[in-house]
Amino acid sequence: MDLTERDFESYVKTMMRSMAESLAQVTDTIARDDVTAFLAAILDARRIFVLGMGRSGLVACVFAMRLTHLGIPTYVVGETIVPQVTTGSMAGDLLILFSSTGRDGVATRFAVKAAHTGGAAICVVTGNRDSPAGQIAHYIIEIPCDPFLRPDAREERTCFSPLGTFFETAAWVFADAVISGLMAAKGVSVETMGTTHANLLGLFLIPDD
Structure with a gap:
């Protein structure tokens, strides 16, 4: 489809x-x-431990950042500073998995191991409640995106949400809305969150007087 600048x-x-x-x-x-x-x-x-593959993993990362700003100890699975998991070591912890299909092999296997070995509770944010990941979850947030992808027009649907884009967008908006809810529940202001925002790189870039 050829488009002019205005088009x-x-x-x-x-x-x-x-x-x-x-x-x-x-x-x-x-x-x-x-x-x-x-x-x-x-x-x-x-x-809190967050996990996701591909673009869903990026959503998990930005969610982890905001949870940290709220003062909640949070780790992104796969990073070098994640604590070792041993029997019972994750009791009282929560693993949050972002997965559109709920069928990400590596992510789902990690969730199962964390639940059974470490003792963590599992929350899955997914587009498919009945997926393998959903079946092992203690908590499920289902974002059923497929019905909203304009099935009446194949080309338009492909452009509208290529490769799962709509789930990732919806999950990101949901995650940010959850942060707003947590701010209200904990009585945390924007100013307070600002005091926990990373600033080391900013300090490094400030020129010396």
Whole structure:
């Protein structure tokens, strides 16, 4: 499809509006009780571990960053500073897995091992509640994106959400909304979060007087 500069601008804005509308629709499908249980699990957890593959992993990383700003001890699975898992060592911890399909082999196997060996509770943020990951979870946030991907037009659907984009976008928005909920629950202000924001690189880049 050949697009002029004006057509391209219009197309991009149309896609942005379509995604915003679909996000609003999928938001209404997320069960209130699931969200309440998820928030409570985070607040009760000793430590949080987040996990995801590919772009879902990036969502997990930004969620971990904000949890850290809230003063919640959080680790991204796969990083070098993640504590060793031994029998019972994750009791009281929460592992949060982001996975559109819930079938990520490595991620799901790690979740199973953490649950059975370390004793962590498992939360899965997924597009498929009945997936292998969903079946081993203690908490599930289902973001069922497929019904909102415009099945009436194959080409438009592909452009609208290539390779799982809509789940990742919805999961990111959900994660940021959860942070807002946690701020309210913990009574943490934006100013307080700012005091825990990383600044080491910024200090390094400030020129000497």
